[in-house]
Amino acid sequence: MIHHLRAAGVSLVVDARGPGEPAILHWGRELGDLDAAELDALAQALAPAVPPSSIDTPFRLSLAAGLGTGWSGRPALQLARPGVSAVAQAARSPRFALVDVMRTDDAEAARLVVALRDDDAGIGLDIELELIRQGVLRSRVHVGNGGDDALLVAAAGILLPIPARASELLDFTGLWARERRPLRRPFLHGVHTRESRHGRGGHDNAFLLAAGTPGFAFESGELWAVHAAWSGDTAVWAERSTLGVATLAAGELLAPGEVALAPGERHTGAWTVAVYSDAGLNGVSDRVHPWVRSWASAPPRPRPLTLNTWEAVYFDHSLDALVPLVEAAAETGMERFVLDDGWFHGRRDDRRALGDWIVDESVWPEGLGPIIERVHAAGMQFGLWVEPEMISVDSDLARAHPDWVLGRADAPEWRFQRVLDLSAPGAADHVFDRLDALLRAYDIAYLKWDHNRDLLVAGSHAQTRAFYALLDRLRAAHPGVEIESCASGGARLDLGVLERVARVWPSDTNDPLERQRIHAYTSLLLPPEYLGAHVGAARAHTTGRHADAGFRLGTALFGSAGVEWNIAAATADDRAVVRAWADVYRQWRGLLHSGRVVRIDTADAAIAAHGVVAASGDRALYSIATVGTPADALPPALRLPGLDAERRYAVRPVSLGPAPVTIADAPPAWYHAGVAEQRGRTLETVGLAVPLMAPEQLLLLEAVAL
Numbered sequence: 001m002i003h004h005l006r007a008a009g010v011s012l013v014v015d016a017r018g019p020g021e022p023a024i025l026h027w028g029r030e031l032g033d034l035d036a037a038e039l040d041a042l043a044q045a046l047a048p049a050v051p052p053s054s055i056d057t058p059f060r061l062s063l064a065a066g067l068g069t070g071w072s073g074r075p076a077l078q079l080a081r082p083g084v085s086a087v088a089q090a091a092r093s094p095r096f097a098l099v100d101v102m103r104t105d106d107a108e109a110a111r112l113v114v115a116l117r118d119d120d121a122g123i124g125l126d127i128e129l130e131l132i133r134q135g136v137l138r139s140r141v142h143v144g145n146g147g148d149d150a151l152l153v154a155a156a157g158i159l160l161p162i163p164a165r166a167s168e169l170l171d172f173t174g175l176w177a178r179e180r181r182p183l184r185r186p187f188l189h190g191v192h193t194r195e196s197r198h199g200r201g202g203h204d205n206a207f208l209l210a211a212g213t214p215g216f217a218f219e220s221g222e223l224w225a226v227h228a229a230w231s232g233d234t235a236v237w238a239e240r241s242t243l244g245v246a247t248l249a250a251g252e253l254l255a256p257g258e259v260a261l262a263p264g265e266r267h268t269g270a271w272t273v274a275v276y277s278d279a280g281l282n283g284v285s286d287r288v289h290p291w292v293r294s295w296a297s298a299p300p301r302p303r304p305l306t307l308n309t310w311e312a313v314y315f316d317h318s319l320d321a322l323v324p325l326v327e328a329a330a331e332t333g334m335e336r337f338v339l340d341d342g343w344f345h346g347r348r349d350d351r352r353a354l355g356d357w358i359v360d361e362s363v364w365p366e367g368l369g370p371i372i373e374r375v376h377a378a379g380m381q382f383g384l385w386v387e388p389e390m391i392s393v394d395s396d397l398a399r400a401h402p403d404w405v406l407g408r409a410d411a412p413e414w415r416f417q418r419v420l421d422l423s424a425p426g427a428a429d430h431v432f433d434r435l436d437a438l439l440r441a442y443d444i445a446y447l448k449w450d451h452n453r454d455l456l457v458a459g460s461h462a463q464t465r466a467f468y469a470l471l472d473r474l475r476a477a478h479p480g481v482e483i484e485s486c487a488s489g490g491a492r493l494d495l496g497v498l499e500r501v502a503r504v505w506p507s508d509t510n511d512p513l514e515r516q517r518i519h520a521y522t523s524l525l526l527p528p529e530y531l532g533a534h535v536g537a538a539r540a541h542t543t544g545r546h547a548d549a550g551f552r553l554g555t556a557l558f559g560s561a562g563v564e565w566n567i568a569a570a571t572a573d574d575r576a577v578v579r580a581w582a583d584v585y586r587q588w589r590g591l592l593h594s595g596r597v598v599r600i601d602t603a604d605a606a607i608a609a610h611g612v613v614a615a616s617g618d619r620a621l622y623s624i625a626t627v628g629t630p631a632d633a634l635p636p637a638l639r640l641p642g643l644d645a646e647r648r649y650a651v652r653p654v655s656l657g658p659a660p661v662t663i664a665d666a667p668p669a670w671y672h673a674g675v676a677e678q679r680g681r682t683l684e685t686v687g688l689a690v691p692l693m694a695p696e697q698l699l700l701l702e703a704v705a706l
C-alpha cells in the first residue's frame with residue numbers, strides 16, 4: 001500500500017506496494033488528507049517516461065536503489081561477498097523484494113518498518129522510517145546476512161529523493177577554533193560528497209547538508225537537509241543525476257572490510273536525520289529543537305552558570321591558586337565550578353598521563369576533597385574534566401597495557417597522545433572503573449568529556465560503538481551526573497552523541513566574533529541550552545583579538561553560559577559587570593532555553609542579528625552585533641521577526657554594563673527615548689532604526705508584549 005505519514009506541516013508518501021523496493025513519492029510540504037485512491041493517482045502521475053538509451057522500464061528511485069534496480073548513481077547501501085560467484089554478484093547489486101510493511105502511529109511519530117529480502121544475494125534488509133511529531137524524518141537500516149559466507153557492509157543507509165528546484169547546496173567546513181563555516185555551491189550534475197575520517201566529527205565536519213531553492217537563507221526558501229547522527233566517520237552527499245533525479249544521503253562511513261557479517265549476523269546503520277523546511281534554515285531548528293527538547297536525556301533546567309578553569313589557569317593547579325578563583329566565581333554568581341585538564345596523576349602539561357585517572361598527589365596532596373568543599377561551601381556544583389578515550393605513551397596505563405593503544409605502533413602522535421582502543425578486552429571496563437571510582441569518591445555534578453585527536457585508523461565503527469556503550473554505562477550508574485561532549489572544541493557534537501550528553505563545547509575559541517557565527521550555525525540543530533558559551537578574557541586566547549565586555553557577555557548570554565577567564569585577577573569593576581550579566585542570564589535563561597530561535601537575514605552582512613522568542617509570544621530577546629564594518633552611514637531598519645503578529649510590544653535596550661559604542665552623532669529617536677512600541681507584524685515586516693555601532697559591538701533588545 002501507499003503510506004502517507006504527516007506531521008507538523010510535512011508529508012512523507014512511501015509507495016510500499018511491492019513487489020519490489022519501496023520508494024518515496026513525496027517528502028516535503030504537507031499534502032493534506034489524501035485517500036487511498038488519491039495516493040494511487042499520485043503514484044500514477046509520478047511514473048516517469050522511458051528516456052532514450054536507458055533501462056526499458058520507467059526508472060523510479062527506490063530507497064535502496066543500486067545497480068540491481070537500474071540506479072547507476074552512488075548507492076547508499078553497499079554490500080559485498082568475496083568473489084565473482086552469482087551470489088557475490090547479486091550481493092553487490094541487490095534488488096530486494098518486499099516481504100512486509102509494519103506501520104505504527106503514536107504520539108511520538110508515525111513509523112514504517114519495511115522488510116525486504118534478496119534471495120539471490122542471501123540478504124535481508126529492514127528499513128525504518130520515522131516521521132517524528134515535530135516534522136523530523138529519521139531513517140536507518142538493518143542489514144542481515146542470510147547467506148552462507150561473509151557479507152561485507154560498505155555502506156548502510158537509504159537515498160532520499162528531493163525535487164529539482166533544490167538547486168543550491170549548503171554545508172559546513174571549519175578548523176580548530178573556527179568551526180562551522182558555511183559553504184555554498186550550485187547543485188549540479190554529479191556527486192557532492194563530504195566525508196569525515198577523523199573518528200570523530202572533526203572541525204571541518206559537514207554537520208548539515210542542505211539543498212534548497214536558490215538563495216535560501218535563515219528566514220526564506222524551501223530546503224531539504226540531512227545530518228548523520230553518528231560520532232565516528234561519516235559520509236553525507238548530494239547527487240544530481242542526468243536521469244533528472246536528485247538525492248540526499250547521510251550515514252556512517254565504513255572502511256573496506258570493517259563490518260563483515262557472519263551468516264546470521266545483522267548490522268544496524270546510523271540514524272540519518274532529515275529535515276524539510278519551507279521557512280528557510282530557521283525552519284530546520286523550528287523542527288529539530290522541539291524534538292531534541294522532548295528527549296528523555298534533555299538537560300535539566302535551569303542551566304547553571306559555569307566557571308571553567310582552562311583559560312583561567314591552564315595547568316597551574318593547586319588549592320592556593322584556585323581558591324581565589326572559586327571565591328571570584330561565587331562573587332560573580334557562578335553556579336558550577338569546573339576543574340579542567342591538569343588534575344590527574346602526572347599531568348603537569350599536555351604531553352603525558354592520559355589514562356591515569358587518579359588524583360595527582362603532588363598537586364592535590366589531600367585529593368580533590370578540599371577544593372570540592374570550597375566549591376560547595378561557596379554554593380556551587382563541582383565539575384571535572386576527563387578524556388577517557390585517550391592514552392599517553394608516557395602514562396602508567398600505557399606502560400601496563402601497551403596492547404590497549406589503538407592503531408599502528410609507529411602511528412603519528414597528535415597533541416602528544418594516542419587513542420585508547422576501547423574495544424580491546426578490558427580497556428573499556430578499566431576506564432569505567434576509574435571514572436566510576438571518582439564519581440563515587442567525590443560529589444561531582446558534571447564531567448567535561450574531551451577527545452583531543454583524530455583516530456587516524458581506517459574504520460572507527462567499533463570504537464564509536466564502544467564510546468557510546470561506555471557513556472551509556474556511566475550514565476546508567478550515575479544518572480545525576482551531567483556530561484559535556486567536547487573534542488578540541490566542537491569536533492564532536494552530532495545528534496548521536498547529543499542524546500547522551502547535557503552540553504557540548506562548540507569551539508575552543510571564546511572570541512565572540514568567531515562565536516557569533518559558530519552559534520548561529522551550530523544552533524541549526526542544537527538548541528542553545530546545549531551550547532557551552534563562555535566569557536573569556538578581553539584579549540581572546542585563541543585569536544589574540546580584543547573584544548569589549550558587552551560583546552563578550554552578550555554573545556555568551558545566548559548559550560549555556562559561563563566564564564573562562566581569571567576573574568580573580570580581574571578588576572572589581574569587571575567582576576561587577578560579570579555579576580550584573582549573571583543576573584540578566586538568570587532572568588532570561590528560562591526563555592532562552594525554551595523559546596524559538598530566530599536568526600535574522602540582515603541586509604548588511606556586517607550585522608549579525610538573532611533572537612529567541614518565548615513559546616507564549618509574550619517576550620523575546622534579540623541580539624544585534626556588528627561583526628564587520630557596516631556598509632552604510634546608517635544601518636538599515638532592523639526587523640524583529642517571530643513575535644505575535646497582532647500583539648503590541650514595547651522594545652527596549654537591555655543593559656550589559658557599558659553601552660555599545662556608537663559612531664553616529666545622535667541615536668535614533670526611539671532609542672534615545674528608551675522604548676519603541678509596535679505590533680509584532682510591523683516589527684517583523686518594517687522593523688526599527690538601530691544605532692550605528694562601531695565594529696564588534698553588541699546591542700541587546702527585549703520585546704515585551706503590552
Ligand code: DGJ
Binds near residue numbers: 340452489507
Ligand atoms: C581541549 C578543550 O576543548 C579545552 O576546552 C580544554 O579542555 C583542553 N582540551 C584541555 O586539555
